[in-house]
Structure formats: structure tokens, C-alpha cells
Amino acid sequence: MVVSLPPQSQTSSLFYGVNNPYLKNGPKGFKEYKILKNGDTYLRIDLPGVPKKAAVEVSLWADDKGVEALVDAPKQHKHDSSQRTYCPIIGFMCGRCKVLRFTSQVCDGVLRLVLTPTARILGGRFLGGADWEETYFCSSAAHWLPYASDPTDPSLTGPVLEPNPSVNEGSPMAYESKRLPNGSLYVRVDMPGVPKDRFTVSVADGRVTVTGEAPAVSHDSDGRFYSGDVALLDTLITFRRRWIKTIVKDGVIRLIIPNL
Incomplete structure (x- = not known):
């Protein structure tokens, strides 16, 4: 079975950036x-x-x-x-x-x-x-x-994530998950600034991890690095990365993780 893994702080109590739970540096x-x-x-x-x-x-x-x-x-x-x-x-x-x-x-x-x-x-x-x-x-x-x-x-840097203040309609948070009728898990993760070819999805120790590298563009003060676990796998069989469908576009990665 696959279950969603809502954002967790990177230390016991703090998020590096309260704007995005997956931001690790930058x-x-x-x-x-x-x-x-x-x-x-x-x-x-x-x-x-x-x-x-x-x-x-x-x-x-x-x-x-x-x-x-x-x-x-x-x-x-x-x-x-x-x-x-x-x-x-x-x-x-x-x-x-x-x-x-x-x-x-x-x-x-x-x-x-x-x-x-x-x-x-x-x-x-x-x-x-x-x-x-x-x-x-x-x-x-x-x-x-x-x-x-x-x-x-x-x-x-703090213990509570903040909603995107620019959002007038729709979800202001960087993470969204949904259980699909066939048992699969749908996950949306925001990593703004990350180009399509700088996203990585990996599976290890029963966890699905998404990583993204956003280069500095124009007058940005620096690049940004994102990483975090987005789902937990509870299965006795070896789960293959290729079984996960990914859709990457405009600083957002979407995953459909099958339920095995």
C-alpha cells in the first residue's frame, strides 16, 4: 500500500523556509x-x-x-x-x-x-x-x-508553513495528495524555479523522494535546492521507480504512485 507523507520539518521543529517545506538551501x-x-x-x-x-x-x-x-x-x-x-x-x-x-x-x-x-x-x-x-x-x-x-x-525559518500570499483562488500550499479510485496515490509538489530536466524522483527504504535544483536566473541572489519524501510504501515486493508516472511542468511535479 502507498500512503501520502505530508510535509515534515527538516529538524525536530523548524522548516528551513516557511514558504516551502522542501526547500533545503538557497x-x-x-x-x-x-x-x-x-x-x-x-x-x-x-x-x-x-x-x-x-x-x-x-x-x-x-x-x-x-x-x-x-x-x-x-x-x-x-x-x-x-x-x-x-x-x-x-x-x-x-x-x-x-x-x-x-x-x-x-x-x-x-x-x-x-x-x-x-x-x-x-x-x-x-x-x-x-x-x-x-x-x-x-x-x-x-x-x-x-x-x-x-x-x-x-x-x-520557522515551525509553521505559510500559504502563498499571491494566491487568490486555489490551493496556496506546496503539497497536495489524493487517493484515486483504483487505489493509486496522486501527489502534487511545488518546487518553483526548477526546470523540467532538474527534477529527480527516487525510491529507497520504502520512501518516494523528490529532488529539484533551481538555478539562479537573471538577478536572483542564488540558486535553490529542494528535496523531500512525498509518499511512504508499505509493500513486501521491490518497488520500481519506473512504475511511478511523473508529470513535470512550470515548477510543479505531479506523481501517480500505484498501489501494489
Whole structure:
């Protein structure tokens, strides 16, 4: 018999990242942000299940102080409980700057944004008659984003998993399982940022383990490594890895594990 193995903390009481129970190393949090050298603001937002060619609707706020996105992650398998709809919100906590322009990209269940803020231009004329001009950008503290996070923040390690705050509809958690009519077990595991060829499924000591490696892309602070047991096998026969059907797409792996 095969039974689901809900996420468990990696120590006796703590998850390395409260955003994902399978995250073992790398940046934590559903979002991370940084101020680039040219003054732009970079954001990485986890939206597992969102296709690369999804129609991502990113729009400016009315006051140009931030952006919001609306995007769907469709049901990729008939056993998914539902589709998921995301609506991440990003805004500056700064009284001076506004968003001048932005670019967006979706890849492997991650939305990456680069926001270009308005800058302060200071200038004048030297005593000798030559003009001078210098551009100043606000500090990262001034551009603190209330809906993003510092990926090294120790508060992102803890005993309780958090739901994805960008989810408007559907499951906000990284794990889902369902017993099928034929006795098989269906499992969905979110590992945003992991390409299709970086997932590994293994069977050892009666446990089904999923591992994923997410490389650093664009301005990500680092890559991420995921690993965890997702099912427990209670059978006297040798269970073969090839008996497990896997569906990998957009930072999500789905498994159908037969009941023997």
C-alpha cells in the first residue's frame, strides 16, 4: 500500500523556509527583492504552475507607486483540486519615487520583474561656468517593499508553513495528495524555479523522494535546492521507480504512485 507523507520539518521543529517545506538551501521566501546598481528594483515572485507563455497582466497602480499582476495557473492534470489564480502586489514605500517602467518574465513557475523608478536629478553650475548633473536613487531602505522579503531574513525559518500570499483562488500550499479510485496515490509538489530536466524522483527504504535544483536566473541572489519524501510504501515486493508516472511542468511535479 502507498500512503501520502505530508510535509515534515527538516529538524525536530523548524522548516528551513516557511514558504516551502522542501526547500533545503538557497534564498527563502515567496518573493525576494534587491536594488540593482543602476537603481532599478528586481523582484522574484514564486507562482508555481504558471506557464511560460501565460498571459500575465501586469499593470501600474493609479498613483504609479507600484504594480500588480493577475495570472492563472491552469489545471494541468484532471486530479488537481482546481486551477490557481495569482495576484501579486508590489508597491514602493517611498514618498518620492514612482514606477517609470517595468519588464516581466515568467519561467518555471517564477515571475521576475524589474521596476525602474523615477530618479532625483540634481544639477547646477560650477563657478567656472561648467554645468554639472548627478542622478540620485533612493536607498534600498526607502524602497522597502511591504509585499516582498529579504531572502536571508531569519524569520523565514520557522515551525509553521505559510500559504502563498499571491494566491487568490486555489490551493496556496506546496503539497497536495489524493487517493484515486483504483487505489493509486496522486501527489502534487511545488518546487518553483526548477526546470523540467532538474527534477529527480527516487525510491529507497520504502520512501518516494523528490529532488529539484533551481538555478539562479537573471538577478536572483542564488540558486535553490529542494528535496523531500512525498509518499511512504508499505509493500513486501521491490518497488520500481519506473512504475511511478511523473508529470513535470512550470515548477510543479505531479506523481501517480500505484498501489501494489
